[in-house]
Amino acid sequence: MQSTDSTLIPSAIFKLIITLALQLRTLPTLAALSLCRNSCGSIAIKYPFGLDDGCGAPQFRHMLNCTTDLFFTTPSGIYKVQSIDYDKKSMVIYDPAMSTCSILQPHHDFLMTPIQSIIIPPTSDTVFALLNCSIDSPVLNHYKNLCFNFSGHSCDELYGPCNAFRVFHLLSNSSPPCCFTGYDTVKYMSMDILDCSHYTTVINTDDLKGMGPLDWVYGIKLTFSVADTGCERCEQSGGSCGFDTETEGLVCLCSSYMNSTRECAAGSITAEGQSHGPPRLLFQALVLILGTFLRMMTLS
Structure with missing residues (x-):
């Protein structure tokens, strides 16, 4: 019975790793998608x-x-x-x-x-x-x-x-x-x-x-008039100027999963100085699960 469990657990973890890897593989494509349409007709x-x-x-x-x-x-x-x-x-x-x-x-x-x-x-x-x-x-x-x-x-x-x-x-x-x-x-x-x-x-x-x-x-x-909100800085960094739909505060839209308050810098750092993007979270989860998987394989 213990032998069956030790076989199933690594197998399930291995499948989870593959799933996470496939999701991580698609993220660059998601990041390339523009959040804001930049034209309507001509x-x-x-x-x-x-x-x-x-x-x-x-x-x-x-x-x-x-x-x-x-x-x-x-x-x-x-x-x-x-x-x-x-x-x-x-x-x-x-x-x-x-x-x-x-x-x-x-x-x-x-x-x-x-x-x-x-x-x-x-x-x-x-x-x-x-x-x-x-x-x-x-x-x-x-x-x-x-x-x-x-x-x-x-x-x-x-x-x-x-x-x-x-x-x-x-x-x-x-x-x-x-x-x-x-x-x-x-x-x-x-x-x-x-x-x-x-x-x-x-x-x-x-x-x-x-x-x-x-x-x-x-x-x-x-x-129309345009207030000086620092939008030019956001656009020059490759982002699109937008706002938080709840607070209506200025947001620099950098990708489909990362935003910033000012500009799209490396890693798309937010106002708190931390990146909140799924790539980092998925990478950390992948490393953690992989480490657990290797330890279990060593013990078996």
């Missing part, structure tokens, strides 16, 4: 943005999602991202339900969360054109100072050349009031309060002087 994804939870800056958490295209999410909807310029720190999004010169859509509001309004608001050269407004609209009365002309353009230009907006002129046999305004107006007043039936948005308005609405660029340009 658009590069860099800090402060992230597609996977824990990637990028925590303030931008859950703002972007990637299916076949990249989308920006706000309380009022999901908007297709057309481009991101990391040098100029700007993003251009497009509302598929927005009216333009060529298509008339039912009106709705453009809403952002309070944090989005602070860290990634529409740029000053993004103009909201409120169309077919009632004569009782607050922006035509008490808050008429919120309306302005941009680059010498007027409301009549929209009701004339634009096929989609010409219907307003035909229905009233005149040009109904409209208002060119900024994001702060629609931020604090809904379209129902503004009493305007439709809206469109135009970007790069500083470059549109002398250009008709058929040549305007429609969309919403957002500008």
